[in-house]
Each structure stands twice: as structure tokens, then as C-alpha cells.
Amino acid sequence: MDENPKRQQGRQRRLDALTASKIVDAAITILDSEGEEALTARTLAQALATGPGAIYHHLKSKQAILAAAAAELVTRAISRKPRNSDPGADIRALMLTLFDTIDEHPWVGAQLTDQPGQPALLELFESIGEHLDALRIARPSRFMAASALVNYVLGVASQYAAAARHARQVGRTDVLADIADDWRGGQRSSTHPFAYSTAHELAEHDERQQFITGVEFLLVGITVTAQPS
Amino acid sequence: MDENPKRQQGRQRRLDALTASKIVDAAITILDSEGEEALTARTLAQALATGPGAIYHHLKSKQAILAAAAAELVTRAISRKPRNSDPGADIRALMLTLFDTIDEHPWVGAQLTDQPGQPALLELFESIGEHLDALRIARPSRFMAASALVNYVLGVASQYAAAARHARQVGRTDVLADIADDWRGGQRSSTHPFAYSTAHELAEHDERQQFITGVEFLLVGITVTAQPS
DNA sequence: AACTTGGTTGGAATGGCGTTCCAAAGTCGA
DNA sequence: TCGACTTTGGAACGCCATTCCAACCAAGTT
Numbered sequence: 001m002d003e004n005p006k007r008q009q010g011r012q013r014r015l016d017a018l019t020a021s022k023i024v025d026a027a028i029t030i031l032d033s034e035g036e037e038a039l040t041a042r043t044l045a046q047a048l049a050t051g052p053g054a055i056y057h058h059l060k061s062k063q064a065i066l067a068a069a070a071a072e073l074v075t076r077a078i079s080r081k082p083r084n085s086d087p088g089a090d091i092r093a094l095m096l097t098l099f100d101t102i103d104e105h106p107w108v109g110a111q112l113t114d115q116p117g118q119p120a121l122l123e124l125f126e127s128i129g130e131h132l133d134a135l136r137i138a139r140p141s142r143f144m145a146a147s148a149l150v151n152y153v154l155g156v157a158s159q160y161a162a163a164a165r166h167a168r169q170v171g172r173t174d175v176l177a178d179i180a181d182d183w184r185g186g187q188r189s190s191t192h193p194f195a196y197s198t199a200h201e202l203a204e205h206d207e208r209q210q211f212i213t214g215v216e217f218l219l220v221g222i223t224v225t226a227q228p229s
Numbered sequence: 230m231d232e233n234p235k236r237q238q239g240r241q242r243r244l245d246a247l248t249a250s251k252i253v254d255a256a257i258t259i260l261d262s263e264g265e266e267a268l269t270a271r272t273l274a275q276a277l278a279t280g281p282g283a284i285y286h287h288l289k290s291k292q293a294i295l296a297a298a299a300a301e302l303v304t305r306a307i308s309r310k311p312r313n314s315d316p317g318a319d320i321r322a323l324m325l326t327l328f329d330t331i332d333e334h335p336w337v338g339a340q341l342t343d344q345p346g347q348p349a350l351l352e353l354f355e356s357i358g359e360h361l362d363a364l365r366i367a368r369p370s371r372f373m374a375a376s377a378l379v380n381y382v383l384g385v386a387s388q389y390a391a392a393a394r395h396a397r398q399v400g401r402t403d404v405l406a407d408i409a410d411d412w413r414g415g416q417r418s419s420t421h422p423f424a425y426s427t428a429h430e431l432a433e434h435d436e437r438q439q440f441i442t443g444v445e446f447l448l449v450g451i452t453v454t455a456q457p458s
Numbered sequence: 459a460a461c462t463t464g465g466t467t468g469g470a471a472t473g474g475c476g477t478t479c480c481a482a483a484g485t486c487g488a
Numbered sequence: 489t490c491g492a493c494t495t496t497g498g499a500a501c502g503c504c505a506t507t508c509c510a511a512c513c514a515a516g517t518t
Contacts, residue, residue, distance in 0.1 A: 051468030129423030155384030194358030217450030280497030
């Protein structure tokens, strides 16, 4: 399937040789510019000026391509670590970096939530966990705390991916504004009073701010519940 | 497309008439017993002893069927409200009921995260929001708090759906044990020390306990940050 | 320089999916 | 009984991921 180390020195490859990483790069380009639905074996083959068969020689499935693409972007995001002296600031910065990656590449959100035990999730969990170590969370709580933060990120990620899909299908409209209108329509003021009265916030709020507020709730809860000292 | 109120009194229907709700019920049965992948227009038509065309006369797409099925189960779960005197206990009970629904019907998790502005999500948001009202969270924070809780549930839901898919494909029931093994393999002890050292918890923990611990982190964070008094 | 070998290529074929089409059948007001 | 309208369900369409396989190459061997 490729990645044979011997080949690096032994056989000489053609200059235009297909490789797993070239395929993944082309996939990322398509996903970013034309969305999840635009990535098919045929469009990807066309972008690489080859046929579908050649691609499957290097990567065993479309899911493998997507997993590799997501892992690439997550790893890239995580490796930009600020490493301040303040571990609290560090973990907030990490979470915001993740948010920005998902905001810029919504398909990553869909991919992260599509398969369990994915490489990208390991990176995510590891990075969050190491920051919690720095925060000196009591040992037994670290796993729970890291899981909670990962799950929260995944929830936000899945909504971003869904919104991006919807926006592309329906056209350029503001997805959240449509939902807010729906929540204010019909008999909603009596059947769903809470949603009705908060719908305007859905349409107007800053999503980055909303995300970090949720992170803040979790971090406060974690430190209050599990700080040793 | 059906659901014409006039028809209820006017035209008389055949006893075995196809209806949207019969289709959704059949879909739920297939999803629960044979998994997401088993639900196709053809298998559903077969279960209803008809052809695919008849189904599309009542519901406009497969996504609409899935959305209706998910909304049905979420509504059913949410309507089992305990309504104790203690609002803190109520919201924990609600979250656990949601967890149990997703645990029993993992495909609901996939559906919730697949489309924005879904009916099931409105029910979820409304129910969580009303409980927060009872908790007397300060007004401006309620939207943020409800969103954070919903996002957390969605993250957990997506992981449950992914694990169920994987388990059905591989035939193995213990997906988490496989992932834990992966996290302990290779050079992980040096490259991913946190994941390596917590892998055993991944395989051994009680998932329901883990879920409610995350909820607890959020609720503590929310009350500490946003309680008015 | 020809021959062999085995990884690589890419176009064609396969099987299955969601969805649409449409002729036949059913139902009702007149 | 008739004509209009809904409902049915099997066949057909277009697209997808994936597999097949004959041709293609760049070494090693002679």
C-alpha cells in the first residue's frame, strides 16, 4: 500500500509519482473549496489527473482519505502551541485554535464525529490532557475532564459541519438566522417558550464567544470539582 | 404530501393505507434492530410490503424520515419528566434520560448531528432551557448555558453513533477496548504520554458515569459563573 | 541491449444507493 | 356509472465507492 521505507533509497520513483500525501493534499483542497459533497473518487482522480484505481492503490478507502485529511489539519492546529507560563491561558488558546480550524474547515467536524478511535481524536485528547496536567487537576479526574472537553468540542464541531453542509445546499443564507426564524414561527411562543424567547440570541451571538463561554463553564467546573490543593 | 387535515374527515382511507407515521415506525424498527446502514429505500419498502415510490409519496427524502424518527424518540424521552421539587435533580434526570435514549438507539446520535435546525434539537434545547429557568440562572447566561449543555450531549451522541457503526462493521462489541489497545501500542508511551497513561480508563470506565460527570462539570461551572443571588 | 519482475497506473465494469417516473389501481363526489 | 384525483409500487436513472485488470513502467539480471 505504499510507505515502504526501502523504496525511498532503492527504486527510483517517477517525478510525478502518486503518493498518499499528494492524494490527501488534493482532497483537502477540494474539501475546503467545494465542500464535503464535492469529494468523490472521480473528482479527486480528476484533480490528480489519474483514475480512481490509482488512488485506491495508495489509500484503502474514502474514509481513510478523510481520516488522514482531518488528522493532518488537527495536528497542524495543535502543534501551534503558545506555551505561556500560565497553563490556564494555554488551554484556552488551544481550544480557540481548534475552534478556528473547525470554523475554517467545517468538514473536519463531520470527519471527527464519523469514526471512533480516529488518529485526529487521539491528538486532540492528548493535547487537551497534557494541558490539564499543567493545570494540576487531580489525577483521577483528568480522564473525565479531558473526555468532557473533547465531547464538547465534538458537539460544536458536528454543528459546524452540519451548518456548512446546509449553507452549501440552500445557498448563501445565514443558517442560524433561518433556524431562529423557525423557532419564532408557528405557535412556538406557547409550545416552546424558552426557544422562542432566546431565538434572537441564536441569530445575533458571536459563535466564537459562545464556544469559549462553554469551555469556560467546563474549566470552572473542573477546577472547582477536582482541584487538589 | 399527506397530513391534509381535510382528509381526516373527508375521504375515507383504506385500512392498510400507508401513512407518514407508519413509515417512520417501520424505519425505527429497522434502525434499532439492524443499524443505520440497513435502512435503505428498498429495505424499508419491503418491510412495509410496498415499493420505494409509495414511500416518497408520503415523505420527501430519506433525511426527512430520519429526522422524524429522531424527533419521535427525543420527544418521547423528554416527555418523561420527573418534575421534582429540586430543579438540580430534574436537570440531571433529564440528561440521563437523553443519555439512555442515545445508548439504546445510537443512530439517533448520528441523526442529531447530521442536520442543523432539526425538530429534535429544538425539543432538546427547549427542555434543557426550561430546566435552567427553574435553576434561576441569570437571564443573559441562559442561552450560553443551554447551548453548552446541548453541544456536550451532541458530542457524546456522535461518539455513540460512531462506536455503534464500528461495532456492527467489525462484529466486535467492545469498541473502546480496541481503541485503548491502539493508544497503548507503538511508541505511544513517549509520543502520547497522556493518552498512553489514561488508556486503561477508556476501556474500564462506566460510560453513563462519565457522561454525568461531564454534565456535572458544566452545571457547576454554570452555577458558579452565572448564578444571580 | 534484451528479458524478467513486480510495483503502479487508469479506464472500464460492478453492485448498490437515493430518488424519480409513470402506468395501473383505488376512492370519492356527482 | 362516470370522471377527477390521490395513492401505489415496480422499473428506470444517475451517481457513488469500490474492484478488476490489461497495459505500463523502472529497476535488476543476463
